[in-house]
Amino acid sequence: MTAPKTLYDKIWDAHVAHEAEDGTCLLYIDRHLVHEVTSPQAFEGLRMAGRPVRAPEKTIAVPDHNVPTTTDREQGIKNEESRIQVEALDKNAKDFGINYYPVDDIRQGIVHIVGPEQGWTLPGMTVVCGDSHTATHGAFGALAHGIGTSEVEHVLATQTLIQKKSRNMKVEITGKLRPGVTAKDITLAVIGETGTAGGTGYVIEYCGEAIRDLSMEGRMTVCNMAIEGGARAGLIAPDETTFEYVKGRPHAPKGAQWEAALNWWKTLYTDEGAEFDKVVTIRGEDIAPVVTWGTSPEDVLPITDTVPAPEDFEGGKVDAARRSLEYMGLTPGTPLSEVPIDAVFIGSCTNGRIEDLRAAAEIVKGKKIAQGVRGMVVPGSGLVRAQAEEEGLAEIFEDAGFEWRMAGCSMCLAMNPDQLAPQERCASTSNRNFEGRQGFKGRTHLMSPAMAAAAAITGRLTDVREVM
Amino acid sequence: MDKFTTLTGIAAPLPLINVDTDMIIPKQFLKTIKRSGLGVNLFDEMRFDSEGKEVPDFVLNKPAYRNAEILVCGENFGCGSSREHAPWAIKDFGIRCVIAPSFADIFFNNCFKNGILPIVLPQAEVDKLMDDAERGSNAIITVDLENQTITGPDGGSISFEVDAFKKHCLLNGLDDIGLTMEKVASIDSFEEAAAQSRPWV
CATH class of the missing domain: 3.30.499.10 (Aconitase, domain 3)
Structure with missing residues (x-):
């Protein structure tokens, strides 16, 4: 019998492409999300080394940080530096053949909202982006975290990341929330309890009745701020709420592949008896706005x-x-x-x-x-x-x-x-x-x-x- | 990547906790498409007032620390965003080593990718180095990566831990992508197996 595993253990084990003797691994990346601010130097690095993007079909780009939000934005970005950065992403997406949602596409938006919305983010995946709030995607039971620009280039070139495994931390929110209390209050209350460095070196799994009761939107809010607690990533085990959200999205699997995926996704939970290095428990009814x-x-x-x-x-x-x-x-x-x-x-x-x-x-x-x-x-x-x-x-x-x-x-x-x-x-x-x-x-x-x-x-x- | 072997230089004290990446390099400087030239904007909103004049009290504006090469900091240094502009700005300013009781995860990793050595030490030892650093240009500290030691101005030496692989890369100035490319066969076979077991990916 194999030892009981946490959800994090299971996703990690399914993505190790190479492990060195000292435990340094090459973790395979299923989805690489890209935005305009942290990517230009990475694409430039590829050009200088003459390297292609290894898996353009698994790479998704969208401009979000710099774009104006006024309705007249079709007329162009007035700030020259911002405009150059967005134009660089336009060009890089085209040159390297990656999936792209430009500013004038109705599907454009914040990268961490677009990924789940389009069905790019799926349970059990590894997802990275040159943005710390990549933790958001953990709401699907995907191992998702932010990376720097050098690592963006590394993933573009090799579709892997050099990683060592983090420790496991469980954050359980028991019972029901009181009226007026939301997912945002949960995630802020957890950080209030653990501090902004309390999660450093850990991947958090959020669980408990109050988490189960959340919609996917609420779960994304909770995982989004895992990084604010210092954690590498936040995870929530996928369940019917997850599958319901994912089903039918443009890039979600269809037909027989959907069934095969669902079979695997249903195994993505922390086994009975699996050990966590740290446990934090908060009563849902104790959380106030x-x-x-x-x-x-x-x-x-x-x-x-x-x-x-x-x-x-x-x-x-x-x-x-x-x-x-x-x-x-x-x-x-x-x-x-x-x-x-x-x-x-x-x-x-x-x-x-x-x-x-x-x-x-x-x-x-x-x-x-x-x-x-x-x-x-x-x-x-x-x-x-x-x-x-x-x-x-x-x-x-x-x-x-x-x-x-x-x-x-x-x-x-x-x-x-x-x-x-x-x-x-x-x-x-x-x-x-x-x-x-x-x-x-x-x-x-x-x-x-x-x-x-x-x-x-x-x-x-x-x-x-x-x-x- | 630039090698890091030994460094002897002035250490600047920055005893704040939770120094975040927005403090290290505010967002208005993230619009660049280059890695270089960010040193003048390091700690911009702490270093300069709203008219762009230097704030004389800020440590890196004091004459003794203008050429600092080492930064001694409070806990959870580099928390916040993944922006690699933070280590780019630090390095461009001339700082190659940051010492703190703890670092935020992404920032810590980003340092190693840029030839900067982040060192984690117990609070008591950081406090001692902070005292040394307060002495300004009289407080020259030597960081020896090969031997994993820090030697203070009084000749006392303390040792530090560093991941063996990261140390190897820093000492030799190795490029991560080049190293990973040597293992491309493993990636190929992983990808083939995954295409069978998880074809929807």
Whole structure:
């Protein structure tokens, strides 16, 4: 009898193309996603060495980080550097014969939304991208993680990565979530518990009833932020919810291949008795709607709490908290729900899917954005945008005073013109509250789409349960 | 890739924890299609004010550390994005070695691909080196990769761990792709077998 394996063990074992004596492996990569920011130097490296892309049919590219999200973007990108980068991707995709969704294709969007939407991401696969939020694809039970540009070039040339196996960590969310609590609150609460380095060296498997109960959209939100907890990847075992989502997507297997795939996918779970190196258990009912107060995703508190003081922490975190509070312009002891905001951003690979827009629209419906607040909704892909328009969500947002944008990464990292002004404070559904992330000296509070929508209506950080 | 054997240079102290990749190289500098020239933008939003003037208090702006080649940092250095622009900027500035109690995973890997040696040490030893580094140009540190030692200005020596394969690549300046290409037969046979067992991929 073979030893019980974790889900991670099973996917890893199925992809080792070569193992050296010291455990250094060549891990075969099933899907390589590419965007414009982290790839030009990699393609240039291939050209200089005269190497082709080994598996162009397994390589998928889409511009997302730099693209404008205004409706006039067909007229071209005004920022010259951004335009050159997107044009470089256009050319590289053509020259190397890889799958490509250009800016004017309705399927264009954030790479981590496009991959699952088009059925490129499937259970049991290895998926990489020159982007840390590749962890998103773990929601399908795919081993997915971010890589640097040198590794992008390595995968383009060899379809493998040089890797050593990580350790196994289990994060179990038991029981049911309370009303107003979402996947975003789960993933932030986990980081609040483990810290941003708690997952370093691990691949996390999320499990438990509260995770099982999530839709695929919710699971992607949870896995997306595994990297914010320091983990190499996050995984959720595939189940009927997964298979239902995947079935019929353009690049999902069909007919007999579907059956064969399904048979294998159903073996992708952690065996009874398999060992984890670290286990974290959180009761679903203990999770409240949360917001971040500082400049690290681990700076998480329930919205009912108050701004902490540096002295509440220990070690290096005392100075870090002091710096964060100064940067964020917050005074210890202030109730979080009294912090006024200037902007709201709903979108990103964390929360730019249709379910996120529905959740936000439900709060916003029939109401108006508070005076002086700027609200922006950026769908994660052209198809999400089209669906939201069909469902009447776009109208709800526009009636409330939100800007209804085209698909892209937008103000999540503010590489395009969608940026905060210095000291502007934003209720954001994105994934990072780092200094300057959404604009020079801009201030970011991370939260769920429903919470961001509630903040837009009241003009301050708000407990969504007050407006439900 | 540039070799890394031994390095003797000034160590700059940066005792912050969770220094993220957005701090190391803000996104406005990711629009380049080259690897070079990012050193002037290293730690941009900490190094320069909104008018582009140097912030005198920032460590790399102080006269003693302008030519630093080693960075001593707090825990979880390099957290955040996968942008290799972070190690590109560090190296272009002239820093070839980063010492911290812990690093974020992707950044740590990216360093090795660019001839930068990231060293993990226990907090107490980082604290000691941080003290040494505070002494500025009088604090010359020597990092010897072959022997896996760091020698401080007082002559005291501490040892560090490094993955044997990564060490071999750094010492010899080896190109990963070239090494993997030597194993192309393994990749070919894996691909053939996978085409049978998982044809939908």
